[in-house]
Amino acid sequence: MASPVRIAPSILSADFARLGTEVEAIEAAGADLIHVDVMDGHFVPNLTIGPMVVKAIKPHAKKPLDVHLMISPVDPYIEAFAEAGADGLTVHPEAGPHVHRTLQLIRSLGKRPGVVLNPGTPADAIDYVIDLVDLVLVMSVNPGFGGQSFITSQLRKVEEIANKIARSGRAIDLEIDGGINPQTAKQAINAGANVLVAGTAAFSGGPSKYAANIAALRG
Ligand code: DX5
Ligand code: ZN
Numbered sequence: 001m002a003s004p005v006r007i008a009p010s011i012l013s014a015d016f017a018r019l020g021t022e023v024e025a026i027e028a029a030g031a032d033l034i035h036v037d038v039m040d041g042h043f044v045p046n047l048t049i050g051p052m053v054v055k056a057i058k059p060h061a062k063k064p065l066d067v068h069l070m071i072s073p074v075d076p077y078i079e080a081f082a083e084a085g086a087d088g089l090t091v092h093p094e095a096g097p098h099v100h101r102t103l104q105l106i107r108s109l110g111k112r113p114g115v116v117l118n119p120g121t122p123a124d125a126i127d128y129v130i131d132l133v134d135l136v137l138v139m140s141v142n143p144g145f146g147g148q149s150f151i152t153s154q155l156r157k158v159e160e161i162a163n164k165i166a167r168s169g170r171a172i173d174l175e176i177d178g179g180i181n182p183q184t185a186k187q188a189i190n191a192g193a194n195v196l197v198a199g200t201a202a203f204s205g206g207p208s209k210y211a212a213n214i215a216a217l218r219g
Protein backbone atom coordinates (compact mmCIF):
# COMPACT_ATOMS: atom_id res chain seq x y z
CA MET A 1 0.00 0.00 0.00
CA ALA A 2 2.51 2.58 -1.12
CA SER A 3 -0.09 4.95 -2.56
CA PRO A 4 -0.64 8.23 -0.68
CA VAL A 5 -3.40 8.38 1.90
CA ARG A 6 -6.68 9.78 0.65
CA ILE A 7 -9.43 11.29 2.78
CA ALA A 8 -13.09 10.51 2.05
CA PRO A 9 -15.36 12.74 4.15
CA SER A 10 -18.76 11.18 4.79
CA ILE A 11 -21.59 13.60 4.04
CA LEU A 12 -23.59 11.80 6.74
CA SER A 13 -22.08 14.41 9.06
CA ALA A 14 -22.69 17.36 6.71
CA ASP A 15 -25.57 19.83 6.91
CA PHE A 16 -28.29 18.00 4.93
CA ALA A 17 -30.11 21.27 4.22
CA ARG A 18 -27.06 22.53 2.29
CA LEU A 19 -25.57 19.37 0.80
CA GLY A 20 -24.33 20.88 -2.48
CA THR A 21 -22.51 23.70 -0.70
CA GLU A 22 -21.12 21.26 1.86
CA VAL A 23 -19.66 19.05 -0.86
CA GLU A 24 -18.04 22.07 -2.51
CA ALA A 25 -16.65 23.28 0.82
CA ILE A 26 -15.19 19.93 1.86
CA GLU A 27 -13.57 19.50 -1.57
CA ALA A 28 -12.06 22.99 -1.36
CA ALA A 29 -10.70 21.94 2.04
CA GLY A 30 -8.82 19.00 0.50
CA ALA A 31 -11.19 16.01 0.33
CA ASP A 32 -10.05 13.38 -2.16
CA LEU A 33 -13.36 11.51 -2.43
CA ILE A 34 -16.91 12.15 -1.26
CA HIS A 35 -18.23 9.24 0.81
CA VAL A 36 -22.00 8.78 0.55
CA ASP A 37 -23.67 6.57 3.17
CA VAL A 38 -26.86 4.97 1.88
CA MET A 39 -29.00 3.35 4.61
CA ASP A 40 -32.38 1.65 4.35
CA GLY A 41 -33.66 1.28 7.93
CA HIS A 42 -33.59 -2.49 7.43
CA PHE A 43 -30.03 -3.64 6.72
CA VAL A 44 -28.92 -0.95 9.18
CA PRO A 45 -31.03 0.84 11.78
CA ASN A 46 -31.08 4.25 10.08
CA LEU A 47 -32.46 5.85 6.92
CA THR A 48 -30.47 8.30 4.84
CA ILE A 49 -30.41 9.02 1.16
CA GLY A 50 -31.29 7.50 -2.19
CA PRO A 51 -30.30 7.89 -5.85
CA MET A 52 -32.16 11.20 -6.21
CA VAL A 53 -29.91 12.82 -3.64
CA VAL A 54 -26.80 11.36 -5.27
CA LYS A 55 -27.97 12.85 -8.56
CA ALA A 56 -28.57 16.21 -6.88
CA ILE A 57 -25.10 16.45 -5.36
CA LYS A 58 -23.24 15.11 -8.41
CA PRO A 59 -22.96 18.49 -10.18
CA HIS A 60 -21.42 19.95 -7.02
CA ALA A 61 -18.67 17.30 -6.83
CA LYS A 62 -15.45 17.30 -8.84
CA LYS A 63 -14.06 14.40 -6.81
CA PRO A 64 -15.38 10.84 -7.20
CA LEU A 65 -18.52 9.82 -5.30
CA ASP A 66 -17.66 6.81 -3.13
CA VAL A 67 -21.09 5.31 -2.48
CA HIS A 68 -21.40 2.91 0.46
CA LEU A 69 -24.60 0.89 0.12
CA MET A 70 -26.07 -0.35 3.40
CA ILE A 71 -29.28 -1.65 1.86
CA SER A 72 -30.81 -5.07 1.38
CA PRO A 73 -31.62 -6.32 -1.16
CA VAL A 74 -28.94 -4.31 -2.93
CA ASP A 75 -29.07 -5.59 -6.52
CA PRO A 76 -32.31 -3.80 -7.54
CA TYR A 77 -30.74 -0.40 -6.80
CA ILE A 78 -27.25 -0.76 -8.29
CA GLU A 79 -28.23 0.61 -11.69
CA ALA A 80 -30.07 3.58 -10.21
CA PHE A 81 -27.06 4.62 -8.14
CA ALA A 82 -24.76 4.13 -11.14
CA GLU A 83 -26.98 6.35 -13.28
CA ALA A 84 -27.26 8.92 -10.51
CA GLY A 85 -23.51 9.51 -10.69
CA ALA A 86 -21.79 7.13 -8.28
CA ASP A 87 -18.17 6.49 -9.26
CA GLY A 88 -17.61 3.61 -6.84
CA LEU A 89 -20.26 1.31 -5.38
CA THR A 90 -19.39 -0.66 -2.27
CA VAL A 91 -21.55 -3.54 -1.07
CA HIS A 92 -21.78 -5.80 2.00
CA PRO A 93 -21.70 -9.58 1.31
CA GLU A 94 -24.62 -9.91 3.75
CA ALA A 95 -26.80 -7.55 1.67
CA GLY A 96 -27.64 -10.05 -1.04
CA PRO A 97 -27.31 -13.75 -1.69
CA HIS A 98 -24.83 -13.33 -4.56
CA VAL A 99 -22.12 -10.77 -3.80
CA HIS A 100 -19.99 -12.10 -6.68
CA ARG A 101 -22.77 -11.35 -9.15
CA THR A 102 -23.40 -7.93 -7.59
CA LEU A 103 -19.73 -6.99 -8.03
CA GLN A 104 -19.82 -8.19 -11.65
CA LEU A 105 -22.89 -6.03 -12.21
CA ILE A 106 -21.15 -2.94 -10.81
CA ARG A 107 -18.15 -3.56 -13.09
CA SER A 108 -20.41 -4.08 -16.11
CA LEU A 109 -21.89 -0.62 -15.49
CA GLY A 110 -18.39 0.90 -15.67
CA LYS A 111 -18.19 1.69 -11.95
CA ARG A 112 -15.55 0.76 -9.36
CA PRO A 113 -16.72 -2.28 -7.37
CA GLY A 114 -15.99 -2.41 -3.65
CA VAL A 115 -16.69 -4.98 -0.96
CA VAL A 116 -17.19 -3.98 2.68
CA LEU A 117 -16.78 -6.07 5.82
CA ASN A 118 -18.71 -5.47 9.04
CA PRO A 119 -16.76 -5.69 12.30
CA GLY A 120 -17.96 -9.29 12.83
CA THR A 121 -17.19 -10.44 9.28
CA PRO A 122 -13.85 -12.21 8.84
CA ALA A 123 -11.17 -11.04 6.40
CA ASP A 124 -11.49 -14.33 4.49
CA ALA A 125 -14.90 -13.17 3.21
CA ILE A 126 -13.04 -11.38 0.39
CA ASP A 127 -11.01 -14.39 -0.76
CA TYR A 128 -13.20 -15.34 -3.71
CA VAL A 129 -14.14 -11.82 -4.79
CA ILE A 130 -10.79 -10.05 -4.50
CA ASP A 131 -10.24 -10.43 -8.25
CA LEU A 132 -13.45 -8.47 -8.87
CA VAL A 133 -12.91 -5.42 -6.66
CA ASP A 134 -11.05 -2.11 -6.82
CA LEU A 135 -11.66 -1.40 -3.14
CA VAL A 136 -12.00 -3.28 0.14
CA LEU A 137 -13.66 -1.35 2.97
CA VAL A 138 -13.18 -2.40 6.57
CA MET A 139 -15.89 -1.13 8.95
CA SER A 140 -14.37 -0.01 12.22
CA VAL A 141 -17.83 0.58 13.70
CA ASN A 142 -21.09 -1.27 13.22
CA PRO A 143 -22.72 0.51 10.29
CA GLY A 144 -25.72 2.74 10.80
CA PHE A 145 -24.57 5.90 12.52
CA GLY A 146 -21.81 8.47 12.57
CA GLY A 147 -20.03 9.43 15.75
CA GLN A 148 -19.38 5.92 17.14
CA SER A 149 -16.15 4.74 18.77
CA PHE A 150 -13.44 3.02 16.75
CA ILE A 151 -13.31 -0.77 17.25
CA THR A 152 -9.60 -1.43 17.68
CA SER A 153 -9.77 -5.13 16.79
CA GLN A 154 -10.42 -4.12 13.19
CA LEU A 155 -6.80 -2.99 12.79
CA ARG A 156 -5.78 -6.63 12.68
CA LYS A 157 -8.28 -7.17 9.89
CA VAL A 158 -6.82 -4.23 7.97
CA GLU A 159 -3.40 -5.87 8.28
CA GLU A 160 -4.75 -9.21 7.08
CA ILE A 161 -6.44 -7.60 4.11
CA ALA A 162 -3.37 -5.53 3.25
CA ASN A 163 -1.48 -8.82 2.97
CA LYS A 164 -4.16 -10.36 0.78
CA ILE A 165 -4.10 -7.29 -1.49
CA ALA A 166 -0.31 -7.44 -1.74
CA ARG A 167 -0.52 -11.13 -2.68
CA SER A 168 -3.18 -10.37 -5.31
CA GLY A 169 -0.76 -8.14 -7.19
CA ARG A 170 -3.63 -5.82 -8.10
CA ALA A 171 -4.02 -2.12 -7.25
CA ILE A 172 -6.84 -2.35 -4.72
CA ASP A 173 -7.65 0.47 -2.32
CA LEU A 174 -7.95 -0.43 1.37
CA GLU A 175 -10.46 1.87 3.03
CA ILE A 176 -11.51 2.14 6.66
CA ASP A 177 -14.77 3.65 7.91
CA GLY A 178 -15.97 4.57 11.39
CA GLY A 179 -14.53 6.38 14.37
CA ILE A 180 -11.64 7.84 12.41
CA ASN A 181 -9.94 10.78 14.13
CA PRO A 182 -6.31 11.96 13.94
CA GLN A 183 -5.25 9.25 16.40
CA THR A 184 -7.09 6.29 14.88
CA ALA A 185 -6.18 7.55 11.39
CA LYS A 186 -2.52 7.04 12.24
CA GLN A 187 -3.20 3.50 13.50
CA ALA A 188 -5.22 2.66 10.39
CA ILE A 189 -2.51 3.97 8.07
CA ASN A 190 0.14 1.98 9.96
CA ALA A 191 -2.02 -1.14 9.56
CA GLY A 192 -2.15 -0.59 5.78
CA ALA A 193 -5.23 1.53 5.02
CA ASN A 194 -4.83 4.11 2.23
CA VAL A 195 -8.34 5.62 2.16
CA LEU A 196 -9.84 7.03 5.36
CA VAL A 197 -13.56 7.75 5.68
CA ALA A 198 -14.33 10.44 8.23
CA GLY A 199 -17.71 11.91 9.09
CA THR A 200 -17.57 13.61 12.47
CA ALA A 201 -13.83 14.36 12.27
CA ALA A 202 -14.10 15.97 8.83
CA PHE A 203 -17.22 18.09 9.33
CA SER A 204 -16.93 19.13 12.97
CA GLY A 205 -16.79 22.86 13.68
CA GLY A 206 -18.31 23.97 10.37
CA PRO A 207 -16.75 25.03 7.05
CA SER A 208 -14.04 27.26 8.52
CA LYS A 209 -12.55 24.15 10.20
CA TYR A 210 -12.74 21.70 7.31
CA ALA A 211 -9.22 22.27 5.94
CA ALA A 212 -7.63 21.87 9.37
CA ASN A 213 -9.78 18.81 10.08
CA ILE A 214 -8.63 17.10 6.90
CA ALA A 215 -5.00 18.09 7.36
CA ALA A 216 -5.08 16.59 10.86
CA LEU A 217 -6.29 13.26 9.47
CA ARG A 218 -3.39 13.08 7.03
CA GLY A 219 -1.03 13.15 10.04
C1 DX5 B 1 -21.45 4.35 9.35
C2 DX5 B 1 -20.98 5.01 8.07
C3 DX5 B 1 -19.80 5.89 8.23
C4 DX5 B 1 -20.00 7.06 9.15
C5 DX5 B 1 -18.68 7.45 9.72
O1 DX5 B 1 -22.45 3.46 9.03
O2 DX5 B 1 -20.65 4.03 7.11
O3 DX5 B 1 -19.35 6.34 6.97
O4 DX5 B 1 -20.56 8.18 8.52
O5 DX5 B 1 -18.89 8.44 10.67
P1 DX5 B 1 -17.80 8.78 11.78
O6 DX5 B 1 -16.56 9.20 11.04
O7 DX5 B 1 -18.44 9.90 12.53
O8 DX5 B 1 -17.59 7.55 12.60
ZN1 ZN C 1 -19.69 4.59 5.17
